[in-house]
Amino acid sequence: MRNLLKCEFTRLTRSVFFWIITGFCVLWPIITALFYHGILAFTFTATGIGFEDVELPKEMLRYLTWMISISFITELPKFSALFACIHIGREYTDGIVRNKIIAGHSRTKIYLSYVLTQLAANAFLCIIYIGASIFGLWISGLGVEVNGGEMFLRLGVGIVVFLTLALIFIVLATIFRRRALPLILSIVIAMISTTAAAVIGNFNLPSKAVDDYIELRSESYEDLVDMGYFSNREVEKLEEEYDKDYYVGLGWKIFHPAYVVTPIGFESDYQASSAGILFGSSMEYTDEINFTEDFYESTFYDKSMLSPSDIDDLDSMHVSYGTLNLIYLAKCFVYMIFIGGWGLFIFRKKNMF
Numbered sequence: 001m002r003n004l005l006k007c008e009f010t011r012l013t014r015s016v017f018f019w020i021i022t023g024f025c026v027l028w029p030i031i032t033a034l035f036y037h038g039i040l041a042f043t044f045t046a047t048g049i050g051f052e053d054v055e056l057p058k059e060m061l062r063y064l065t066w067m068i069s070i071s072f073i074t075e076l077p078k079f080s081a082l083f084a085c086i087h088i089g090r091e092y093t094d095g096i097v098r099n100k101i102i103a104g105h106s107r108t109k110i111y112l113s114y115v116l117t118q119l120a121a122n123a124f125l126c127i128i129y130i131g132a133s134i135f136g137l138w139i140s141g142l143g144v145e146v147n148g149g150e151m152f153l154r155l156g157v158g159i160v161v162f163l164t165l166a167l168i169f170i171v172l173a174t175i176f177r178r179r180a181l182p183l184i185l186s187i188v189i190a191m192i193s194t195t196a197a198a199v200i201g202n203f204n205l206p207s208k209a210v211d212d213y214i215e216l217r218s219e220s221y222e223d224l225v226d227m228g229y230f231s232n233r234e235v236e237k238l239e240e241e242y243d244k245d246y247y248v249g250l251g252w253k254i255f256h257p258a259y260v261v262t263p264i265g266f267e268s269d270y271q272a273s274s275a276g277i278l279f280g281s282s283m284e285y286t287d288e289i290n291f292t293e294d295f296y297e298s299t300f301y302d303k304s305m306l307s308p309s310d311i312d313d314l315d316s317m318h319v320s321y322g323t324l325n326l327i328y329l330a331k332c333f334v335y336m337i338f339i340g341g342w343g344l345f346i347f348r349k350k351n352m353f
Contacts, residue, residue, distance in 0.1 A: 033136030201268020
């Protein structure tokens with residue numbers, strides 16, 4: 001196993017494509033940071049167009065730091081897919097996989113050598129991208145704000161989520177002998193993953209939050225009946241019209257289960273993609289996700305007369321990022337075991353000759 005790993009890491013260091021991707025991970029976030037600085041500093045003066053010094057509020061700088069550094073999760077999948085399929089695919093076309101088996105190496109060890117080295121390479125690229133993002137913000141003059149270091153925890157979770165996706169590309173590359181099919185499948189998955197994550201992540205409203213809101217609303221209705229504002233019959237009609245299906249419609253019923261059981265909602269929950277912003281994610285780096293706003297407008301229509309603070313007091317309306325970090329790490333661990341195990345099963349059974 002040691003020799004196999006040594007061989008694969010040596011191949012990585014000699015891969016021109018790998019160093020091209022590394023160069024992208026260095027240059028692109030620096031260019032992005034300088035671009036944002038140019039946009040923010042751009043101004044019109046009496047003599048024409050000019051640039052002025054920029055001093056961002058701490059909250060805005062923190063979000064900008066996060067947005068640029070976490071963007072590896074949307075920028076790197078296509079490169080990861082290409083690299084895994086080309087790098088491992090070459091082993092098949094050159095007959096190296098077959099030679100390793102003939103030399104006495106077990107299929108399990110060969111498979112693990114590919115998976116471990118590829119995951120290490122992808123983690124390396126993520127770290128380089130994050131480091132270049134911070135460096136780019138620093139040299140741009142905007143500054144860096146990592147929330148006292150807490151941001152690195154979220155970035156670490158982002159790396160694990162990305163590695164879960166990368167593992168799919170690695171497994172596809174190992175279980176198909178020909179390069180074309182895994183390459184096509186991987187590129188398709190990479191292209192649709194960001195949009196799918198934004199759509200599915202938009203249906204992250206917890207079922208318990210809806211149940212707790214309806215229970216709180218019922219208590220408010222009882223008080224309003226006691227005060228003579230509504231009759232029992234009017235309350236029954238309101239509760240029938242604004243039942244749970246009113247707050248969680250067909251889209252939620254279709255996509256929320258996928259959100260719960262997969263890590264695909266990361267980009268939306270963590271504001272990690274521009275597509276997520278288009279689907280309604282806030283442009284803030286907050287300590288938690290607060291679902292209270294999902295019910296602000298409802299209080300007008302269902303006439304419950306609940307104040308935002310009443311809803312905000314419900315624990316189910318809040319999910320801290322500390323909790324989300326653990327949830328996503330757990331889901332990624334399960335999926336990596338499942339995906340990696342499935343790939344090993346196929347790799348051990350397939351015909352290499």
